[in-house]
Amino acid sequence: MKETENVEIMHFDQEGYLKDGAAAVEAGKRMIALADQVADEGYDALFLLGVGGTWDELMQLEYLMNKFGDKDFEAYLIHAAEWNVMGHKRMTNRSVVLTASESGTTPEVLEAVRKMKDMGVRVFAMTKPEGPIGKAVGAESCIEMASAHGSGGCELGYYLADCFGLRLLNRRGCFPKFDLFLEQTADCWKDLLDIRKRFEPKAEEIAKKYALAPYTMFIGSGALWGETILFAMCILEEMQWKRVRYVSSADFFHGTLELVEEGVPVVLFKGEDECRALDNRVEAFLTRGVTGDDDIVIIDTAEYAIPGLDDDFRVIVSPWILSSMVTDRLSAYYETVTKHNLNYRRYYHQFDY
């Protein structure tokens, strides 16, 4: 028996999560089949379409597509609201679009999807088939996201999107270890439970110390940059009404560093890709005594193992790990400290605008 087996995770249905994980693996097979269909039919470019949180979520895949893709492979992350007014000069009726919407109703995405379908573009959506976006793309192009229970993190959606994108690369002769990746990650959900259990006391500690701070800084890079934005903007701004500053490790030194002072919590998310060198530079700056040690939090995905995983796949799972820890666990603990219900909004969905 693993030592963490009986550890509780606050407000979290562990069994339900494992079921969601198993369902994600099944849904992943559909994603792979869709990627195969696209590879068979041919395509000129892949567009990842999102708005707000879905844009943030798809950013990790854009990063991976550029990292593992060949020189001629084109992947573009596009923002639905911007695309609706600007379009994109590389999109043609031979293009492929992947999008997502948990509610199934996101207006900007719905508008974009309808226009894209009119252009003859193939659009696949991670959403429920019965919602407006699901109906717009059609049931055969619709993959339901597996999050019936358990997690407030994005790792299940990351898994699905990555199955699609990495398979597309694999079919071009890139990312040759695709089958090994599938095999080694199929059972990662129990590892992500273990990671949650290990992180649980740290999440509680961070929330108790910093959740009431008037202004908090979040720093990330590379494959973690999208998740950094998502946690700061979609969780802390939208769901907690917290004043935050998110900045990339690359940009931190060009302005934002001047805001570091006693009493400003600075949270650095360290990743496992080329940009870790930039994270290390931020860490060296923060720990040289410019502010109190007590104001610095470093969350390093490299400290959280997924046993048996090939080193080459760490960059892929690092956002899954971070999302499990922060977008899921840390947000839950923020809520207990701020007493601000994560579901409450001032404006969003409260009226039309």
Added chain:
Amino acid sequence: MKETENVEIMHFDQEGYLKDGAAAVEAGKRMIALADQVADEGYDALFLLGVGGTWDELMQLEYLMNKFGDKDFEAYLIHAAEWNVMGHKRMTNRSVVLTASESGTTPEVLEAVRKMKDMGVRVFAMTKPEGPIGKAVGAESCIEMASAHGSGGCELGYYLADCFGLRLLNRRGCFPKFDLFLEQTADCWKDLLDIRKRFEPKAEEIAKKYALAPYTMFIGSGALWGETILFAMCILEEMQWKRVRYVSSADFFHGTLELVEEGVPVVLFKGEDECRALDNRVEAFLTRGVTGDDDIVIIDTAEYAIPGLDDDFRVIVSPWILSSMVTDRLSAYYETVTKHNLNYRRYYHQFDY
């Protein structure tokens, strides 16, 4: 005599500025000659290389290159710190790089430029020839930025960069009105003086009302988005140590809107391109009574004329106008209210990190 002719601009050398403008037009001719040289030699892609403020500044050109460029024209805005660790799969020895550095010493840019030169990439720099970056690219590839007097805005640099980029497009058969653009903007410096004079009382009013606010939101989009980041990050964060939140009009509705409340100044920069529709949506939200009218500031470049200018060029000059107004004038007035010298830094250039 124009009615504004004798109006003063605080801490601003009007004659010096007109000289800088005339010098920029001369330097612009060198930019055009370099673009012609590149067009004659051929190239596969244009990279705009910056870090911090220079990255922000080059963003408007990336926007224009995508707007006016043909489908096969490739322009990429790259961040020096990121490129140094990640590279870019589309860069080859047939690529062309445009960069800038006012100090001439920016370490991330210097490192990138040296590596690019080793790769055989053509690199042009808007910088002083005697600085390390100037020496790395060579005097023949170096264009001195014309800002000896006068302006703290970026419009002279924008002019130079745009001369290069738009000429490159023109040589491909895009942007056919290039000569008219040059002709109509050669004398815009006196118009940008007039715009400053008109904006001067507004800059003073905004600074007096909001410069001491603990947290301020800045919203922009399209061709103004880079300037929005620059003003928020490089001026207010770096030079004024102010807590700010900059967000695009597209992203505003996905989290950040929840932070709008009584006492939070929200400054919307309205532009003149396709994304103006997104700005309008933000404006409609802000002015529907969600917060006090007194907390909302709208700065609309469309209200500031450059007489005789073709409508098609407004999108190009809108960042010049905004930079003249905010990065130059508003920052000067912030300083008078905060009493925080714009040249003072806690950390930047204070020690190595």
